[in-house]
Amino acid sequence: VRNTTIGVFDSGFGGLTVLKALLEVIPDAEYLYFGDTARLPYGSKSVETVARYAREAARFLEQQGAELLVIACNTATALALEQIRQAASVKVLGVIEPGAQRASAASQSRKVVVVGTEATISSHAYQKALAAVQIESREKACPLLVPLVEEGWVEHAVTEQVARIYLDEAFCDGFSSADVLLLGCTHYPLLKPILHRVVPENVTLVDSAESVALAALNLMVSGTSNAEPGQLDGVKTLGVRLSDPSHLRFFVTDSVEKFRRLGTRFLGQEIRDITHVDLKE
Amino acid sequence: VRNTTIGVFDSGFGGLTVLKALLEVIPDAEYLYFGDTARLPYGSKSVETVARYAREAARFLEQQGAELLVIACNTATALALEQIRQAASVKVLGVIEPGAQRASAASQSRKVVVVGTEATISSHAYQKALAAVQIESREKACPLLVPLVEEGWVEHAVTEQVARIYLDEAFCDGFSSADVLLLGCTHYPLLKPILHRVVPENVTLVDSAESVALAALNLMVSGTSNAEPGQLDGVKTLGVRLSDPSHLRFFVTDSVEKFRRLGTRFLGQEIRDITHVDLKE
Secondary structure (H helix, E strand, C coil), rough: CCCCCCEEEECCCCCHHHHHHHHCCCCCCCCEEECCCCCCCCCCCCHHHHHHHHHHHHHHHHHHCCCCEECCCHHHHHHHHHHHHHCCCCEECCCCHHHHHHHHHCCCCCCEEEEHHHHHHHCCHHHHHHHHCEEEEEEEECCCCCCCCHHCCCCCCHHHHHHHHHHHHHHHHCCCCCEEEECCCCCCHHHHHHHHHHHHCCCEEEHHHHHHHHHHHHHHHHHHCCCCCHHHHHHHHHCCCCCCHHHHHEEEEECCHHHHHHHHHHCCCCCEEEEEEECCC | CCEEEEEEECCCHHHHHHHHHHHCCCCCCEEEECCCCCCCCCCCHHHHHHHEEEHHHHHHHCCCCCCEEEECCCCHHHHHHHHHHHHHEEEEEHHHHHHHHHHHHCCCCCCCEEEHHHHHHHHHHHHHHHHCCEEEEEEEEECCCCHHHHHHCCCCCHHHHHHHHHHHCCCCCCHHHEEECCCCCCCCHHHHHHHHHHHHCCEEEEEEEHHHHHHHHHHHCCCCCCHHHHHHHHHCCCCCCCHHHHHEEEEECCCCHHHHHHHHHHHHCCCCCCEEEECCC
């Protein structure tokens, strides 16, 4: 595990919650983070466009030395995981399958509500992944939650009201008995306190950022990303530590300064080594 | 005026409110609309990135036959108007100067509040344009309003609450006497009913979409975009008519189907002739 170089790819900042989770469970790896900030958000774009951007990013991270790719973007995973795998020569891990497996482990009622961007939800990638583990799901697009997080309103009454509108529409009819809310967007972990307040009391929040980090550890240790729940729980107790920043390198397609400023909020620690890159289409 | 080909450029859908205003005042022109939907929004991107995208779009519209370019995107105007003018061989009109002139004509107190995206506001382009016509301005970034419009919540209680939070912070201290709200974003005309409700009663809403359309007419008729207010008022009474769709051609960098669906809301009429284009960086 030590000194393995892990490439993490996202359309922008949200993937930093995945990097944060990776640093908790695999603190000794080297990390390359690519944020395609000039072309974000992917959540409102078509499958062709997202797939093209994602292939370019994967190629870039491999050129920089990544030995494992983590697609820390739900939209890119939902729309283009197979295309990225075909284009890459290293192992590629997406956020959706690990999230679905964790949701399955957490659900008694076998009914799960999934929230995400318009593109992620329209792809029905979570619905398919959950159906494969015998979970019935209701998918709900929540396009306002990302802008609210980026505005910094993570504990704001307006955000709670918006979340309540979205989730009341989801936890009803056949899904009032759903007992898991699967966060299918890497911005949403910042909204956990609000989301806890607006869902029914017995609902467990499953965070795809945590799930993919644990799947990455499992892949590196055992060669499979299908972790058993007990195994993952053990790993979780490792807890947080601030990582040596020399193990972290960041590449962004838009302003370095803006990434430094906004990114800190998502990663929970200072972001230092940022390089601006231009990807030719 | 008849048969002149006008190229209208925007990062996405918002510029359709400018096209709508243009169709009202110059109904006989031919229109080419370029929406850079694969790379929207520009509002959160850096000046270098926006300038590069805007130059590419301008070049494309000229190649398609545009004889006049209207930059229907506040962010692109704020960040890159001069760069676009240098790259173009036809006349180029931005939204900001016409908006500032209309605001000046409407203001008694000589104090104006400007709202727009983060990038537009950070550029202080409106502040400079308003200072040039002896108007003191307060600029307020309202990053949540575009996502709220795109969610379709144009008459929603949440949107009114968000607008009230933003505008209460603007119409205070030295600016409680401001008597014009300048809409420095082409999405905002759809929020006029809500904005009217949340600003002080005596405040006039000035719409940069309308302003640039009138400036374009003036440029074509008299060779200058500096219209006198009386002249513009006469033009305004021409009113709306549905345009012959054969005079409208649309080019987008992302999904044609999504543009047709969302765009209709902004243009107020059906959108037919849409072509997908790829701009190489």
